[in-house]
Amino acid sequence: MTISNEWIPIVQVRDASIATKWLGKAIEVRGWVRTRRDSKGGFSFLEINDGSSFGNLQVVAPNALANYESDVLNLSVGSSVIIKGVLKESPGEGQSFEMEATAIQVTGHADPQTYPLQKKRHTFEKLREWAHLRPRTNTFGAVTRVRNRLSYSTHQFFQDEGFFYIHTPIITASDCEGAGQMFRVTTLPLDKLPIKEGKVDSSQDFFGKPAFLTVSGQLEGEVYACAMGKIYTFGPTFRAENSNTTRHLAEFWMIEPEAAFYELPDNMALAERYLKRMIRDCLQDCAEDMEFFDKMIQPGVVETLQLVLDKPFEHMSYTKAVEVLLASGQKFEYPVHWGADLQSEHERYLTETYIKGPVILYDYPAAIKSFYMRINDDQKTVRAMDVLVPGVGEIIGGSQREERLDVLLERMAANGLKEEDYWWYLDLRRFGSVPHAGFGLGLERMVQYVTGMVNIRDVIPFPRTPGNAEF
């Protein structure tokens, strides 16, 4: 058989509004066998999936095919095939169209004795060990398409809103970002480190000083916001913390918009529009995948997301949140009082029990937040905001930034930060300073929220966690 260059994605073959034009005509599809069911009526049914959609295409393979005995009857789960055939209306239930094969070329067999993914349910834990094969399953195919849609929506949303996509560095040569433990980047020989006065001599390293993988593009994002107006970053981020939870990764993807002349209310409104845009796009364009999550992963997730679209997000100050928690009558492991950071259990109560939906908390005590957040007139709180959603917790963290040089210097001194390490960041306040604000959204947490997937390791293709960098 000669290989043609024109084959049709199964997502289109299964879409009646598109596929009608191919009815009765010869078409070609390419993909992987999900199941084979033989009939003594003189043919076999093949379910073919090519990743383009959740559903499979049913192919009827008649025993008149030259290689029916030799190839078709040996097709097992995971085999790859190129199939030519005629699209017909299906007499069976469960699909409106099917393909009657006129030629089947097997491009690769998958030995059923050794191919791990057989026609049965596997646990997500086991599938993590087969990260190279798990995208071939229903769940991970659906997660992959939703993740893609969220990424696409991100660019669409910010571009539509006039934000520029900025590529902030992955390697950062300053160790002063303070957002968590960092991975060291070095070309120094680890078995023979140059030592000077009892310490590693980093002047001999590649960059002439210590270098790390970025924990946030925010500071660089502020630089560009203070020139381009509105910008966003979208890239990988690294945290070397020894976190072992269902919502932390050592390598994750973060979206960080930053906008000049934005104050906290603008920032909150932006976050709400952005989240709703992503949810709407997923419900519309990944309807079949979302239906699967609703049925098999988290019953009710579609309706919940629909309700989120329909009403404005709740806003609640930190102070009010503390009052709510104190009045709740709940027994918390960690006691609540004004000034204490909110724990997971507190956030969960607020978003899952009290509000029952997304909630934006704002105006946190200055003492528990970063130095760059703008001080309120009460001198006790800062213009910080966290967006909490049920099931996931904190999905967005952001703030209005301190644009006043003298105030920022005071806060840095109070936090023991050295001016010279931040000279360029401070220059933004020296020359043409403007109020500005931004936030960070963890893409994986958004995927979790939309799909209902419980473990963050199952919403990124190749999860990096402490002790695990296979694949």
Added chain:
RNA sequence: UCCCUUGUAGCUCAGUCGGCAGAGCAACGGACUGUUAAUCCGUGUGUCGGUGGUUCGAGCCCACCCGGGGGAGCCA
């Protein structure tokens, strides 16, 4: 990093009081069938995570190590 839990067939798990290693699913063989996670009958499957110890005898008891999962902290 701390607490809890777990590791037995390709996968999911059972294994009582320390006494010959078990089931379901998948796979394979057959029957049946425009089938839909098809159905029915039959067949095979082991470094019991590793090392050491206790014992006549260890999947089971003890010690240490390694891996998985959940919760907490840190955060997105």
